[in-house]
Amino acid sequence: MRYRERLQARIAATGSRLCVGLDPRPGEGGIEAVPDFLKRVVDETWEKAAAFKPNMAYFEAMGLRGIEILEKLLGEMPSEVPVILDAKRSDIGETQKYYAHSYFAHWKVDAVTLNPFLGYDSIEPFLGWEGKGIYLLAVTSNAGSADFQRQTLADGRSVFELVTALGERAKGLPTDVGYVVGLTNASGVLAKIPDAPLLVPGLGAQGGDLASLAAAARTAPDVINVSRGILYADDGSSYGERAVSWAARISQAYEEAVA
Ligand SMILES: O=c1ccn([C@@H]2O[C@H](COP(=O)(O)O)[C@@H](O)[C@H]2O)c(=O)[nH]1
Numbered sequence: 636m637r638y639r640e641r642l643q644a645r646i647a648a649t650g651s652r653l654c655v656g657l658d659p660r661p662g663e664g665g666i667e668a669v670p671d672f673l674k675r676v677v678d679e680t681w682e683k684a685a686a687f688k689p690n691m692a693y694f695e696a697m698g699l700r701g702i703e704i705l706e707k708l709l710g711e712m713p714s715e716v717p718v719i720l721d722a723k724r725s726d727i728g729e730t731q732k733y734y735a736h737s738y739f740a741h742w743k744v745d746a747v748t749l750n751p752f753l754g755y756d757s758i759e760p761f762l763g764w765e766g767k768g769i770y771l772l773a774v775t776s777n778a779g780s781a782d783f784q785r786q787t788l789a790d791g792r793s794v795f796e797l798v799t800a801l802g803e804r805a806k807g808l809p810t811d812v813g814y815v816v817g818l819t820n821a822s823g824v825l826a827k828i829p830d831a832p833l834l835v836p837g838l839g840a841q842g843g844d845l846a847s848l849a850a851a852a853r854t855a856p857d858v859i860n861v862s863r864g865i866l867y868a869d870d871g872s873s874y875g876e877r878a879v880s881w882a883a884r885i886s887q888a889y890e891e892a893v894a
Pocket residue numbers: 656658690721774775776777815816817836837838839840841860861862863864
C-alpha cells in the first residue's frame with residue numbers, strides 16, 4: 636500500500652486528521668522520566684491520532700540517551716498509526732542516501748520531513764521507497780517563511796512553487812511526496828499547492844486558524860499537527876482528552892466549511 640493510501644485509510648478509520656506531535660521537554664523527573672511520559676501520551680492519544688510526529692530536535696537535545704529513547708519509542712508505536720519523523724534533513728545526495736536508510740530501513744518510520752533547499756538530487760535518495768512518504772518544507776509556520784518561501788519570482792510564481800515543482804517531478808515514483816504548510820501562513824497559499832498530502836503545523840500554541848485550510852476543500856489526506864497543545868497544555872485535562880478535543884475542533888472546522 637502506498638503511504639498516501641495508508642494515511643487516507645487511517646483518517647477514514649478514525650474520523651480524525653489530528654497529528655500528535657511528540658516533542659518531549661525533560662521536566663522535573665529529568666531525562667529518565669521521558670520514556671514513561673511518551674508512553675502515556677501515545678497510549679492515551681493513539682485512537683484519535685491520524686499520525687504521530689516525533690521531532691528529532693527534542694530527542695537529539697537529550698544526547699545519546701535521547702536517541703535510545705526515540706529508538707525504543709519507534710519500536711513500540713501502535714502499528715495502525717503512521718509515524719512522520721520531523722527531521723528536516725538536507726544534504727548532498729550521497730549523504731541523503733544514509734539518512735534515507737537510517738529513517739526508512741533502520742527506524743522504519745512511514746514518512747520524514749525534508750528541507751528541499753539543496754534541490755532535486757538531494758531528495759532523490761528518498762524517492763524509491765515503496766510505502767513511504769516525504770514532506771518537503773514549502774511554507775513553514777514561522778514569520779521567516781516570508782524571507783524566502785513566500786517571495787515572488789520575476790515570472791510571478793512564489794518560491795514555494797519551486798518546491799512543489801520538485802514534488803511534481805517525483806510523481807509516479809514509489810515514495811509519495813507531500814508538503815509542510817504552516818497553518819499560520821496558509822491563507823492565500825493553499826490554492827497554489829497541489830493535491831498532495833500536507834503536514835500542517837501551527838495549530839494550538841502557534842495560534843493558527845483552521846478556517847482557510849478547511850475552506851480549501853482539499854481531497855488529499857492532510858493532517859494537522861498539535862504538539863504543545865496536547866503535551867503541555869496544563870489545563871487539568873488528560874492527554875487523551877486533549878487529543879479528543881483537538882480532533883473534534885479540526886473536524887468541526889471542516890464540517891462548517893462545507894455547511
Ligand atoms: O513549519 C513548521 C514545521 C515544523 N514545525 C514543527 O511542528 C511542531 C509544532 O509544535 P507546537 O508545539 O504545536 O507549536 C514542532 O515540532 C515544530 O518544530 C512547525 O511548528 N512549523
